[in-house]
Amino acid sequence: MSLSNQDLQKALLRPLGRGRQEFEDLVVVPLIAVVIALLFGMVVMLATGVDIGTIGRAFVALAKGAFGSLNAVSETLTAAIPVVLAGLGLGLGFRAGLFNIGAEGQILMGGLAAVIFGFSFDHLPFAILMPLTLIVAMLVGAAYAAIAGALRALTGAHEVISTIMLNLISYRILDYALRQPFVQKEGRSDPISKSVPDAAQLPKLLDWIDPNLRLHAGLFLMLAMVLFVWWLLFRSKIGFAFRASGENPDAAKYAGMPSGLIIVLAMATAGGLAGLAGGAQVLGVLERASPGFSAGLGFDAIAVALLGRSHPVGILFAGILFGGLEAGGRQMQVDAGVSIDLIGIIQALIVVFIAAPLLVRAIFPWGFRKDGKGAAE
Amino acid sequence: MKFLSKIGLAAALVAGSMTAANAFTACQVTDVGGIDDAGFNQTAWKGVEDAKAAMGIEGRFLESQAETDYAANLNSLNDGSCDIIVTVGFLMGDATKAAAEANPNQKYSIVDFAYDPTIPNVLGQVFATDQAAFLAGYLAAGMSKSGVVGTFGGLNIPPVTAFMDGFVYGVNHYNSQHGTSVSVLGWDPAAKEGLFTNNFESLDDGRAFAQNLYDEGADIVMPVAGPVGLGSAALASELGADALKIIGVDADQVATDPDHEAIYLTSVLKRMDSTVGAAIAAAADGTFAGGLTVGTLENDGVGLAPFHAFEDAVPAELKAELDAVRAGIIDGSIKVGM
Numbered sequence: 001m002s003l004s005n006q007d008l009q010k011a012l013l014r015p016l017g018r019g020r021q022e023f024e025d026l027v028v029v030p031l032i033a034v035v036i037a038l039l040f041g042m043v044v045m046l047a048t049g050v051d052i053g054t055i056g057r058a059f060v061a062l063a064k065g066a067f068g069s070l071n072a073v074s075e076t077l078t079a080a081i082p083v084v085l086a087g088l089g090l091g092l093g094f095r096a097g098l099f100n101i102g103a104e105g106q107i108l109m110g111g112l113a114a115v116i117f118g119f120s121f122d123h124l125p126f127a128i129l130m131p132l133t134l135i136v137a138m139l140v141g142a143a144y145a146a147i148a149g150a151l152r153a154l155t156g157a158h159e160v161i162s163t164i165m166l167n168l169i170s171y172r173i174l175d176y177a178l179r180q181p182f183v184q185k186e187g188r189s190d191p192i193s194k195s196v197p198d199a200a201q202l203p204k205l206l207d208w209i210d211p212n213l214r215l216h217a218g219l220f221l222m223l224a225m226v227l228f229v230w231w232l233l234f235r236s237k238i239g240f241a242f243r244a245s246g247e248n249p250d251a252a253k254y255a256g257m258p259s260g261l262i263i264v265l266a267m268a269t270a271g272g273l274a275g276l277a278g279g280a281q282v283l284g285v286l287e288r289a290s291p292g293f294s295a296g297l298g299f300d301a302i303a304v305a306l307l308g309r310s311h312p313v314g315i316l317f318a319g320i321l322f323g324g325l326e327a328g329g330r331q332m333q334v335d336a337g338v339s340i341d342l343i344g345i346i347q348a349l350i351v352v353f354i355a356a357p358l359l360v361r362a363i364f365p366w367g368f369r370k371d372g373k374g375a376a377e
Numbered sequence: 378m379k380f381l382s383k384i385g386l387a388a389a390l391v392a393g394s395m396t397a398a399n400a401f402t403a404c405q406v407t408d409v410g411g412i413d414d415a416g417f418n419q420t421a422w423k424g425v426e427d428a429k430a431a432m433g434i435e436g437r438f439l440e441s442q443a444e445t446d447y448a449a450n451l452n453s454l455n456d457g458s459c460d461i462i463v464t465v466g467f468l469m470g471d472a473t474k475a476a477a478e479a480n481p482n483q484k485y486s487i488v489d490f491a492y493d494p495t496i497p498n499v500l501g502q503v504f505a506t507d508q509a510a511f512l513a514g515y516l517a518a519g520m521s522k523s524g525v526v527g528t529f530g531g532l533n534i535p536p537v538t539a540f541m542d543g544f545v546y547g548v549n550h551y552n553s554q555h556g557t558s559v560s561v562l563g564w565d566p567a568a569k570e571g572l573f574t575n576n577f578e579s580l581d582d583g584r585a586f587a588q589n590l591y592d593e594g595a596d597i598v599m600p601v602a603g604p605v606g607l608g609s610a611a612l613a614s615e616l617g618a619d620a621l622k623i624i625g626v627d628a629d630q631v632a633t634d635p636d637h638e639a640i641y642l643t644s645v646l647k648r649m650d651s652t653v654g655a656a657i658a659a660a661a662d663g664t665f666a667g668g669l670t671v672g673t674l675e676n677d678g679v680g681l682a683p684f685h686a687f688e689d690a691v692p693a694e695l696k697a698e699l700d701a702v703r704a705g706i707i708d709g710s711i712k713v714g715m
Contacts, residue, residue, distance in 0.1 A: 065453065075452065175575070189533045189569055190468075211479035212455050214448070286445060291575065295443035330453040333439050334404070340440055 026309050029360050033307075033353035034321065036363070041346040050338060058336035065331020066324030072331070074206055074215040078285060080323030081218040082107070082277040086301035087319055088229045089145075089273030091310035095233060096266035097246035102148055102163025103274040104298025105170030110141035110275025111282040112174055115193050115289045116183060118200035118282075126199040133200045134221070134279045141275015142268040144170070149267025153260035159267065167298070175291055185288070193289040202284035216284035222316075225273060230312040232269070242266050274298065303351045322347065402435040403428060403657045404459035406450045408466035409441050410577040410603035415633035416626060417577075417603045417649075421465040421488050423628075424653025431654075432661060447472035461486060461660040463653055467536045473499065484665050486656040488649050489536040497667040500659075502652040504672040506536070507543030508706050509645045509679035510599075511713045513624050514547020515702055516643060516681070517597040518559040519695040520622070527562040527590030529572035531602030540601040540626055540645060542566045546713055550702070562590055574602050583608025591621050597642060599624035606630075610637040618686070629682035644682035648672055675707045 038059070045055050066076050086103040093100040114137035121129060148166055151157040177183050178191035185192050202221075206213035233239040245252035245262050253259050277297065286293055304322050308314030329343030353360050403425050407418040425436040437459070439450045447469050454462050455476075461484045464473045470490040477485045477499045486500040495501070517526045528544050530537040541564040548561050564571035572590075574582040587598050587609035598613075598621065600606030606625065613621040618640045625634070625644030634641075652670055659665040672678015681699070684691050705711035 069456075071452070071455065075449065079449075189538075191575070212452055212476075214452065281445075285448070290444050292443065293445055295445045327449075327453070330439060330450060334437055334453055337437065340442065 025357065026311065026314055029357045030307055030309070030314075030318070030354060032360050032364055033350050036353055036360070037346045037349035040349050041342055044342065044345055045338060054336050054338065058332045058338040058342075061331045061335035062325075062328035064328070064335075066328030070206070070209070071213060072327055074213045075327035075330075076320060076323040077219055078214045078216065078323070079326040080319040081216075081222045081284070082281045082297050083301045083304045083322050084222050084316055084319030085218075085225055085277035085280060086274040086298055087304035087308060087315045088225055088312060089270035089277075090301055090305040091308060091312070091315050092229055092233060092242065092273070093266055093270040094305060094310040095246050096242035096262065097249060098149075098152075098263065098266055098270070099160050100145065100148070100163050100267065100270050101160055101302065102145060102166050102271070102298070103277070103301045104294050104296070105163070105167035106141040106145050106271040106274035107278035107281070107294040107298050108170045108174050108292075109144040109278070110137035111278030111286075111293060112177055112193075112289050113137055113140035113275070114200075114279040115196055115282050116177070118196040119194045122197035122199060124199065129197075129199045130202065130283070133196075133283060134276060137275045137279025137282075138272040139275070141278060142272035145271020145274065146264055146268040149264040152267075153263045171292065174289065174293075178289065178291065183289075191291050195288050196283055200283055201287065202280060214285060216280075218280035218284040221276065221280055222319075225276065226312045226316050229273070233312070238265065274301070277301070300347070303347060303354075306351060307354050400433065400435045401460050401661050402437060402458055403461050403463065403660075404454045405436070405438040405463045405465060405653075406447070406454070406469065407438060407440045408468060408577065408603075409443060411440055412438055414577075414604040415607060415630060416628050417647075418465055419633060420628045420647065421463065421649040421653050424650040425463070425657065427650060428654050428657040428661075432658065434657065434661065441469075444468060448475065451476040455480060455483070460484065461657055461665070463656065464488070465649075466490075467534050468532075484660050486653070486660075488653065491669050495668045499667050500656050500665065501669045502649065502656065502672070503669065504536075504539075504647045504649075504652075504679050505674070505713075506539045506645060506647050506679050507546070507713050508674045509647070509681055510540045510543030511547035511550070511706065511711075512681045512699055512703060513599060513643060513645045514544040514549075514561070515551045516547075516691070516695065516699060517544070517599070517624060518548040518551035518557065519555075519698070520642060520687075520691065521559055521597050523594050523596045524557070524559050525562060525594040526559060526597045526599075527572075527587075527593070527595035528599040528601065529563045529574065529586045529590070530600075531574055531577045531605055533569070533571075533573050537601050538564070538566075538569065538571075540599070541571060543645075543713055544599055544624075547702075550711070554698075562593055562595055574605050577603040577605060579605060580608030580611070583610075584612045587612045587621070587623075591616065596620065597622045597624065599626065599645070601626050603627070607634060607637075610634060610640060613637070613640040622687075625682070631682070631685045639686050641685065642687050643684050646680045646682050648678050648680070652678060673707075674703060 042055055065072050090100055090103055114133050117136040118133045148159045148162040151162050152159045178193055183193050185194050202216040202218050205215045241257045241262050304318045307318035325343050329340050332338050333340045405425055410418050412418050412422050428434055429436045441447055441450055451472055464487045467489040473487045477496050484498055488502045491501045491503045528541050530541055545561045545564055545566050548559050552559055583600055583605035590598050600609045610623050613623050614637050622642040623640050625641050627647050629644045631638045631641050652672055
């Protein structure tokens with residue numbers, strides 16, 4: 001994305017509560033962005049020599065793989081859980097004026113901590129171990145993000161730079177940890193951790209129907225966090241401080257809000273949610289840590305937060321859409337033989353159009369109010 | 378908008394109704410290197426392609442983009458349309474086991490993993506690649522002018538280090554036969570430690586690791602890391618075959634990477650195409666059984682590729698010795714090991 005950080009922040013942090021325009025920004029622009037991205041995906045397929053029948057099959061497979069069966073819905077939700085959790089944190093950061101690129105590293109650190117804590121205390125019963133493990137994941141993610149927050153608050157180091165660097169550091173910390181004898185799986189010489197004990201795992205929700213259904217109890221965690229973040233942002237005092245310092249840091253400061261503390265707290269909350277995403281992923285899906293187990297979730301979560309306009313409910317739907325694209329993308333490759341890379345292109349195009357609402361309005365003027373006031377910024 | 382989406386829908390429906398294939402279908406889940414990696418995954422996929430051509434079956438594949446995709450990919454092949462699911466790679470061992478136990482009626486075959494105890498619906502395919510790599514090591518020791526050869530791997534896992542073990546033992550065998558002292562950089566079979574890129578994707582790493590080995594004096598390098606080795610081949614092409622030669626792995630890389638045919642001394646063949654093809658054929662004619670199949674020098678499951686550009690450069694004497702070593706390994710008179 002070639003947009004400047006300022007443009008993005010402007011697009012993201014546009015205040016809510018302007019009626020029709022709010023509806024357009026929250027619903028119409030994202031919907032159009034998704035549709036254009038799918039159409040562009042079709043063009044890309046045509047350009048790479050895929051014939052029209054295969055393209056049709058590919059889109060049928062995309063829909064079928066995303067929402068067409070119980071297994072598809074289960075896969076879609078399973079894929080949505082971590083990106084929604086991490087996306088909630090990023091959206092909260094955006095609201096507070098912080099462009100946090102570090103979800104990837106926070107997911108890794110949270111997940112790694114969850115794995116180590118899980119197998120270290122495997123004698124504890126489920127009712128204690130599982131929640132405790134999630135809390136550890138959250139705290140470690142929060143602490144890791146707070147480093148970037150503290151650097152910003154104390155030295156003015158920009159969080160975009162410091163979180164990117166912290167991502168790189170987290171990859172190496174993970175590589176190092178996976179080679180330690182107390183972490184590495186017995187009998188293996190490649191970097192892979194011991195498994196998380198059953199008592200720490202998020203229970204599968206649907207395995208009584210079919211053991212292949214991977215949906216896990218992280219679903220409830222995700223929904224609870226959507227509610228919590230909504231409450232935090234729009235009903236709590238600290239959430240008001242987050243939003244106020246995001247809208248206008250100077251005004252917030254003169255109103256007596258401690259700007260440094262707010263930055264650190266907002267980063268820590270965002271990191272805690274990303275850490276939870278990592279915890280949910282290792283405890284619900286992966287059952288162990290391996291190099292780069294975050295697999296780009298932290299970057300997908302940025303797209304999800306953008307698509308959801310940093311609103312908890314928007315992020316929930318955006319995350320489900322991205323989960324659907326991922327699950328459907330696999331089906332697309334199986335049924336039509338279309339490369340799974342195409343899904344990456346479609347996701348990227350969605351982000352481009354979301355981040356450029358003016359472009360969407362320019363291409364599809366009839367979707368919006370005619371007087372143009374809503375379009376101008 | 379509406380108009381466009383209607384066209385799309387209509388096209389999709391037409392296309393959807395055209396696919397009514399009930400043919401035998403073999404499905405494959407690749408590892409992260411990708412289906413076109415000129416080596417490991419491509420060779421395994423060739424097994425399916427060959428079966429498609431020979432038996433008229435359908436073939437589908439699903440590429441893994443990260444280790445975290447394995448379970449999800451296996452899961453999306455569970456709709457009953459696959460008659461056999463072939464998983465490619467040691468790292469998929471746990472995911473394949475879980476899927477096979479959840480779906481006892483689905484036939485699976487995995488490349489590079491041996492379950493102990495075996496699973497009734499999984500056929501493991503493993504390879505005595507150390508035998509073939511032993512020949513490559515012997516050849517490299519005989520061809521090296523600097524007296525230093527090198528190797529590096531993608532990940533420190535048994536299917537990779539088997540190549541490196543055999544390579545070192547082959548060099549050692551040459552030394553003991555000829556009283557030379559050719560040394561191997563990059564792998565210590567006793568300590569199980571060596572050079573690893575820790576990925577199977579980065580061509581840049583392949584170039585950098587080969588450069589390091591070259592700087593340390595190696596004039597023949599065997600990269601065991603899938604497409605990573607293509608980066609090493611690119612470096613060797615720039616330096617010229619006199620300075621640096623590459624030994625390919627998995628497939629005959631002169632065939633899969635013809636751009637660099639001038640620098641491949643030979644390739645250590647791991648005939649996954651034939652074992653994958655055999656597993657598919659067994660599933661198709663009803664003789665499929667879980668267990669283990671082992672590719673060796675004796676059954677041509679592993680071997681050494683032709684020397685191609687170096688056909689004339691390899692002395693006839695060395696070729697004759699290689700034939701003798703090969704026969705010795707098969708009849709057991711030469712042990713591949715310390």
